[in-house]
Amino acid sequence: MDGYLGIIVIVAVIAVLAVGGMFLLFRPSRRHAPPVRPPEAPIAPERERVVPPGVTEDDTVTTTVPPPARPAEPVAPPKPEIEVPPPSAGRLVRLRARLARSQTSLGKGLLELLSRDRLDDDAWDEIEDTLITADVGVAPTRAMVDELRTRVKVLGSRDHAEVRGLLREQLLAQIGTDLDRTLHTAPHGERPAVLLVVGVNGTGKTTTTGKLARALIGDGRTVLLGAADTFRAAAADQLQTWGERVGAEVVRKDEGADPASVAFDAVSKGMAEKVDTVIIDTAGRLHTKTGLMDELGKVKRVIEKKATVDEVLLVLDATTGQNGMRQAQVFAEAVNVTGIVLTKLDGTAKGGIVISVQRELGVPVKLVGLGEGPDDLAPFDPEAFVDALLGD
Numbered sequence: 598m599d600g601y602l603g604i605i606v607i608v609a610v611i612a613v614l615a616v617g618g619m620f621l622l623f624r625p626s627r628r629h630a631p632p633v634r635p636p637e638a639p640i641a642p643e644r645e646r647v648v649p650p651g652v653t654e655d656d657t658v659t660t661t662v663p664p665p666a667r668p669a670e671p672v673a674p675p676k677p678e679i680e681v682p683p684p685s686a687g688r689l690v691r692l693r694a695r696l697a698r699s700q701t702s703l704g705k706g707l708l709e710l711l712s713r714d715r716l717d718d719d720a721w722d723e724i725e726d727t728l729i730t731a732d733v734g735v736a737p738t739r740a741m742v743d744e745l746r747t748r749v750k751v752l753g754s755r756d757h758a759e760v761r762g763l764l765r766e767q768l769l770a771q772i773g774t775d776l777d778r779t780l781h782t783a784p785h786g787e788r789p790a791v792l793l794v795v796g797v798n799g800t801g802k803t804t805t806t807g808k809l810a811r812a813l814i815g816d817g818r819t820v821l822l823g824a825a826d827t828f829r830a831a832a833a834d835q836l837q838t839w840g841e842r843v844g845a846e847v848v849r850k851d852e853g854a855d856p857a858s859v860a861f862d863a864v865s866k867g868m869a870e871k872v873d874t875v876i877i878d879t880a881g882r883l884h885t886k887t888g889l890m891d892e893l894g895k896v897k898r899v900i901e902k903k904a905t906v907d908e909v910l911l912v913l914d915a916t917t918g919q920n921g922m923r924q925a926q927v928f929a930e931a932v933n934v935t936g937i938v939l940t941k942l943d944g945t946a947k948g949g950i951v952i953s954v955q956r957e958l959g960v961p962v963k964l965v966g967l968g969e970g971p972d973d974l975a976p977f978d979p980e981a982f983v984d985a986l987l988g989d
């Protein structure tokens with residue numbers, strides 16, 4: 598019996614050992630289980646980090662986790678410093694001295710003639726010539742001379758202040774004080790305003806685009822520029838320099854690229870980045886009216902797939918007189934011009950072109966260029982302009 602019991606005990610011990618061995622052999626392996634990360638501490642948002650006084654932010658970082666060694670980065674060339682331009686309000690008053698040439702021939706010339714004691718026919722002819730020479734245009738000159746003759750007769754003897762008042766009134770009547778000269782640059786909700794700058798080459802389109810971007814940025818707007826003058830790589834370079842100086846992004850493509858595609862990309866980017874105003878500089882080297890219409894029409898149509906064109910600004914060089922006017926007319930027929938930018942008024946005695954260009958194109962002068970400097974573009978203000986011509 599004892600022998601039996603011993604055998605049972607031995608068998609039981611062997612059975613326990615075998616089960617234990619099997620368990621050890623076939624227990625679930627942990628080797629392939631996904632690594633379990635320790636819970637990460639939440640990252641405090643940048644603004645909520647509190648740095649004790651006297652301790653720099655760097656100190657707090659390096660004392661806890663040393664920053665990993667970074668590979669040496671190539672040193673980028675220093676970016677040009679972004680300039681902060683002055684606001685555009687009151688610029689024409691500040692730049693009035695730039696109209697000195699027109700002031701001498703048109704303003705002072707007329708004041709002297711009209712102050713003569715006796716105004717005979719010769720004197721009136723001289724007055725007419727002065728107005729024509731200053732590019733006022735034939736019809737507005739006739740209208741002014743007729744009105745002045747009547748008023749002078751009524752006045753009889755005249756002092757300087759009366760003559761000045763009379764001339765001021767007549768010039769303002771011809772320029773028009775009630776034309777809408779608002780430059781539509783404000784965004785439409787999330788959509789930027791789009792301005793198209795057109796005109797014959799060399800009139801100052803690129804310079805005007807750059808100056809306008811500066812003025813808008815000075816007034817607190819965000820601006821993106823489109824270099825759709827793809828005829829000349831230098832034009833895009835020129836625009837890029839303007840953009841870099843004031844912090845306006847420039848969309849450009851290679852020389853010869855489709856101007857409409859540049860305009861489209863510029864507007865798309867302006868919308869994505871929610872800028873306030875997109876200004877597109879176009880090329881002026883178009884020899885036929887059909888070519889011009891096709892190209893500018895395409896640029897406009899393509900933009901209008903995404904946004905509206907708020908302004909088409911026609912840039913006209915004030916020194917080119919009637920010749921420039923004829924070329925400008927071709928542009929006005931090709932696109933629906935909403936405003937004129939009269940450049941280089943500082944370089945001419947023919948300030949009267951303001952009157953004739955508005956009359957011939959039926960569009961108000963909205964901006965005037967009074968020099969090559971970055972802030973020499975001013976909103977056109979008829980009263981400030983006439984006061985500058987007539988002096989004090």
Ligand SMILES: Nc1nc2c(ncn2[C@@H]2O[C@H](COP(=O)(O)OP(=O)(O)OP(=O)(O)O)[C@@H](O)[C@H]2O)c(=O)[nH]1
Nearest residue numbers: 798799800801802803804832940941966967968969
């Ligand atoms: N004095 C003066 N010069 C100006 C004015 N506006 C532009 N200019 C100059 O006119 C020249 C031509 O200007 P751009 O802006 O290159 O003319 P553009 O119409 O873009 O010419 P393209 O690029 O050839 O089509 C430059 O030397 C400008 O500095 C102005 O109001 N007064």
